[in-house]
Amino acid sequence: MTLAQARALKSALDEAIAKAEADGTDAVDLQQSLSSALGGALDELNAAIDAAYK
Amino acid sequence: MIRVPCLAALAAVALAGCATTPAPATVDLASGPQPQPAGSQMIVVGTLSTNYCESMVAPYYTQAIVGINAATSRVRAGTLTPDQGVRIFNLGRIARNSFDIACPNAVINVPALQAGQSAVNAINDILEGTK
Numbered sequence: 438m439t440l441a442q443a444r445a446l447k448s449a450l451d452e453a454i455a456k457a458e459a460d461g462t463d464a465v466d467l468q469q470s471l472s473s474a475l476g477g478a479l480d481e482l483n484a485a486i487d488a489a490y491k
Numbered sequence: 492m493i494r495v496p497c498l499a500a501l502a503a504v505a506l507a508g509c510a511t512t513p514a515p516a517t518v519d520l521a522s523g524p525q526p527q528p529a530g531s532q533m534i535v536v537g538t539l540s541t542n543y544c545e546s547m548v549a550p551y552y553t554q555a556i557v558g559i560n561a562a563t564s565r566v567r568a569g570t571l572t573p574d575q576g577v578r579i580f581n582l583g584r585i586a587r588n589s590f591d592i593a594c595p596n597a598v599i600n601v602p603a604l605q606a607g608q609s610a611v612n613a614i615n616d617i618l619e620g621t622k
Contacts, residue, residue, distance in 0.1 A: 441560070442553035449552070468545050468594060471552035475587045478559040482580050485566040489573040 449474050544594040551593075551607055555586040558614040571621055579614050586610040 438446075453470035457463070562579040565571035571579075589607030593600045 438550060438553070439557065441557045442550065445553040445556040445560075446549060449549075468548060468552075468591075471549055471556075472587060472591050475552055475556050475559065475583070475590075478556050478563070479580060479583050479587065482559050482563040482566065482576060482583065485563045486573050486576040486580065489566050489569075489576065 445474060446471075544599050547599065548590055548594045548604070551586075551604065551611065552590055554611045555583060555590070555607070555614070558611060558618065559583045561618055562614070565618070565621075571618075575617060575621060579617055582610040582614045582617075586614070 449467065449470040450465075452474070453465045453467050456470070457465045559579065562571060562576055562583075566573065566576040586607045589603045589610065593603040593607060
């Protein structure tokens, strides 16, 4: 695992833990958090593409 | 879903831990999805191993995230064309859709993992080929 991957994982874990704490549950949905992170990254890429086309 | 205590161990052992059952011999997830013989496309890991399945899928998501972030930076810097960015974007969507269905109900969906990993490999190929 690269440092960049580890950072992405840590970010997703932090987000998933924060959500579980906010929800008052002991269950953490890591996969959901990772999927959201990937979706966010795709949104950023889409925005960069749009800007580059203009 | 995984439990908070397991997450600490998960990070500590770089996703190798949290498994209460050993990996099936037919799935070497440490080195990525492997080709499976016909008829074994869905592999039941065990009733207690949704944690394990989730932890095995996580590195694939992170590979995709890193590749997409690299593409975004390069499109912004002008070292990747918008058209190349669109190709990577579409591959990223394939990867996400594949990984999202790769871990249903304590089962590792090997074809979905392989499809997602192929998309990530294609992203990396584009990034490497345009340096």
